[in-house]
Amino acid sequence: MTNELQPIEPQEAKEWYLENRRGELADATYRAHKYRLSPFIEWCNTEGGVTNMNDLSGRHFHRYKKWRREKGDCNKVTMATQLSTLKVFIAFCESIDAVRSGLSDYIDPPTMKNKEDVNDDYVDAETAQTIIEYQRKFNYSQREHVIFELLWHTGMRNGALRAIDLDDYDTEKRTLEVHHRPDEDTPLKNGKAGERVVSLKPNVNQIVADYIDHHRFSKVDEFGREPLLTTRQGRISKTSIRSNCYRTTRPCDYGLDCPHDREPEDCDAASSYHAASKCPSSHASHSLRKGAITHARRSDVPIEAVSERMDVSADVLKKHYDKRTKEQQMKNRRGYFDNI
Numbered sequence: 001m002t003n004e005l006q007p008i009e010p011q012e013a014k015e016w017y018l019e020n021r022r023g024e025l026a027d028a029t030y031r032a033h034k035y036r037l038s039p040f041i042e043w044c045n046t047e048g049g050v051t052n053m054n055d056l057s058g059r060h061f062h063r064y065k066k067w068r069r070e071k072g073d074c075n076k077v078t079m080a081t082q083l084s085t086l087k088v089f090i091a092f093c094e095s096i097d098a099v100r101s102g103l104s105d106y107i108d109p110p111t112m113k114n115k116e117d118v119n120d121d122y123v124d125a126e127t128a129q130t131i132i133e134y135q136r137k138f139n140y141s142q143r144e145h146v147i148f149e150l151l152w153h154t155g156m157r158n159g160a161l162r163a164i165d166l167d168d169y170d171t172e173k174r175t176l177e178v179h180h181r182p183d184e185d186t187p188l189k190n191g192k193a194g195e196r197v198v199s200l201k202p203n204v205n206q207i208v209a210d211y212i213d214h215h216r217f218s219k220v221d222e223f224g225r226e227p228l229l230t231t232r233q234g235r236i237s238k239t240s241i242r243s244n245c246y247r248t249t250r251p252c253d254y255g256l257d258c259p260h261d262r263e264p265e266d267c268d269a270a271s272s273y274h275a276a277s278k279c280p281s282s283h284a285s286h287s288l289r290k291g292a293i294t295h296a297r298r299s300d301v302p303i304e305a306v307s308e309r310m311d312v313s314a315d316v317l318k319k320h321y322d323k324r325t326k327e328q329q330m331k332n333r334r335g336y337f338d339n340i
Contacts, residue, residue, distance in 0.1 A: 058106035083109035123291035155292035155310035
């Protein structure tokens with residue numbers, strides 16, 4: 001093997017790596033590797049100024065980690081999985097004379113402790129998108145898929161999602177009506193003030209329609225109402241929605257390697273239907289709500305619109321749900337003031 005490095009651009013090196021791994025990785029894992037490497041390639045092309053992999057050094061990885069942290073959309077689990085994949089990628093680059101030998105040793109993913117609270121109690125946009133892509137490919141329009149899509153897209157509470165009936169869904173208008181019906185076992189946390197009409201994106205609307213056509217159990221509750229989300233017993237419970245979320249958000253459930261170095265066959269959280277919450281990386285439905293609200297605010301959606309759609313006051317939103325850094329808040333405000 002030659003010791004002379006061969007010039008190659010970061011994007012091309014990534015394509016070489018993915019092509020090399022295509023035959024040995026499961027489809028979901030292949031897609032996960034492709035997704036995890038995207039931020040590094042983005043950094044090389046923008047902040048890093050790296051146009052030739054030959055130029056990479058240990059200092060570049062230090063700067064890249066700092067950049068990922070400052071963006072504010074990367075929790076410890078995400079950082080660990082992305083850096084682990086980056087380490088494997090750089091090791092591959094060593095084998096094709098794209099970087100100097102031993103460079104992968106400079107990449108040190110965070111060590112994950114078995115019971116460490118790594119999620120800050122909310123689902124970040126990157127993780128949500130990875131789960132959505134996996135669900136759309138491998139679990140399309142099943143109940144768990146619909147629950148995750150609706151909670152992430154609408155930011156509603158699981159009680160509000162549970163309360164929706166078939167008649168509250170309009171496939172033509174792409175809307176869900178949320179009603180307070182305390183006498184029929186579907187109250188809203190904020191009562192009548194929480195009633196609203198929520199719009200759906202076309203692709204989310206289609207997923208809901210396909211769920212109704214192909215996977216929904218046809219059930220009527222004790223009040224003669226037809227719930228949108230059903231189990232074999234009838235209207236889905238809030239506990240069941242929460243459990244669905246725990247299962248869906250386990251990394252091993254959406255094609256990623258375990259960030260906690262567990263083997264699925266030896267892990268209760270992976271093998272037991274009812275123990276998914278024991279996974280340190282799993283999330284309850286409320287974490288999706290926090291993540292959805294944070295994502296909306298980071299995307300510069302006005303606070304009034306977030307408040308009305310997701311049924312949360314501006315004060316409560318700022319105090320409990322908005323996970324943006326001070327710098328992110330400044331960047332979101334900047335556009336409103338630069339031209340006045």
